[in-house]
Amino acid sequence: MITDPELDGAWETGHAGERAQEAEELAPRGGADGAAGARRPWLWALGGAVIASAVWAGGLYAFGDRLAAPGISYRATENLCEDFRARALGKIAGDLHRYRPMNQQNHHPAVRGAICVLQNGETQSTLTVRAQVDLHQKTDPGPEFDVPSLWLAADVGKGRTESVQGLGERAVVFVAPGDGAVQLRVLDDGAVFTLETYGNGTGGNTPADSAALQTAMIEDARELMAALKK
Template sequence: MITDPELDGAWETGRAGERAEAAEELAPPGCTEGVAGARRPWLWALGGAVAASVLWAGGLYAFGEKLAAPGISYRATENLCEDFRAQALGRIAGDLHRYRPMNQQNDHPAVRGAICSLQNGESVSTLTVRAQMDLHKKTDPEAEFEVPSRWRAEQVGAGVPESVQGLGERAVVIVMPGGTVQLQVLDGGAVFTLEASGSSVTGNAPGDTAALKAAMVQDARELMSALRK
C-alpha cells in the first residue's frame, strides 16, 4: 500500500534534541525566528498532506459508491417468453404467442440477459415485438442508461428519448424514423427493453402510435411485476 511519507510513523525516528540541533544548523544566518521559524514550513507541509489525503480518500469513497453492486429487486428469468405475456400489445395486433416465440438466455458473470421475440404471423407478420431483460450483478447500470446502442446509433436521426413518468426509477420511449418504437426502463439493478416494429407500427396514425406506446408501458409494468422478488 502506498502511504504518505509525512504521515508515516517510520519517518519519525530521530530524538527531539537531534531534530532541534539539525534545524538550527539548517537555519540561514541572521534568521530571527530561530528553530520554531525553521520548523514552521514543515508544519504547513504536514497540514497540506493531511488535507490532500482527506480529499483523496473522499474521492475514492465516492468513486467506489458508483462502482458498487446495485441492489437487485428482480429475480432472473428462466424463460422470458413465459413471463412476458404481451397482453396489451396482443389486443392491438392479435395473439403474439401463437407463432413460435423465440427465447434466448445469456448468463454472464456481470450481466444475466434474456430475450424474447414475438410476432403475430407465421411467415408474414404485421407486428414483431422483442422484449429484453438485463440483470446487472456487478455494477449499477444507471451510469450507462440511455446510452444509444450501436444499432440505434447507426441510424440517421434515431429519435429523441421521451421520459415516461411512473415507471421504474427511470423510463424513456423512442420512436424511430423507420417505425420502430423502443421503451427502456431502469429499475432495481435491471434494464428492461421493449421494441415493436412492423407495418402495424409504420402504418399507424399518430394517435395509434400513442396507443402502441401505452400498450408497451402496460406490458412492461406487468413484466416487471412478474419478475419482482
C-alpha cells in the first residue's frame, strides 16, 4: 500500500509482504472484459487520507505546546478490520470481510491512526468501504474538525454536507454529486472516526442510494465506537 516518509512511525499493513500484488488484485476492474477503465477509488482515498493525516499531524505536533492535549476515551486498535465489522453495510452490499480486508496502522506520537479498506468483490465489486480512526494524542482535533476535506472535494466534486445528531460530540456527512461517494466523520473525546463508501460499478453505481448508505454507516460507526471505547 502507501507509506509516508514524513511520519515518525511508518504505516504498517497486515499484508506487508504481498502489498503490491494484493493492491492490484483488489483494485476493481472495469467492464466484463477486465479493462482498466473503471476507477480505483480506494487507492486515491487511502492515499489522500494518509497524506492529509501526515501534513495535519506534523503541523499540529510542531505547535503541541500551544494547544491543550485532549483526553482520549478510546483505545488504539492493532487491526481495525477486526474491530470494524460493518454489519449494517454488509446487509446492503454482502459480506465485506470475505475478500481479504486491507489493514494499516500508524504510530505517530501526535496522531495514532488505523485504516481498514473493505470490498464486496474479489476482482469486481460494487462497493468499497474505508474506515479510519485517529486518536489525537497531542492536540484537540475539535477546532479543525469542521474544515472541509479539500482532497475529497477536488476529486469527486462539490457535494452536500449535513450534520448528524446524536453521534459523538459532533458528526457530519458529506455526499458527493450523483451519490457515488458518502463520507461520515465523527468527533468524540479526542478521536475522529471516518467512514467512507465508494461505488465501484459502472458509472460509480452503489448497491443502495446515499440515504440507505448513510443510515448503515451511522449504525456501523456507533458499533465501532462502542467496540473501541475504554
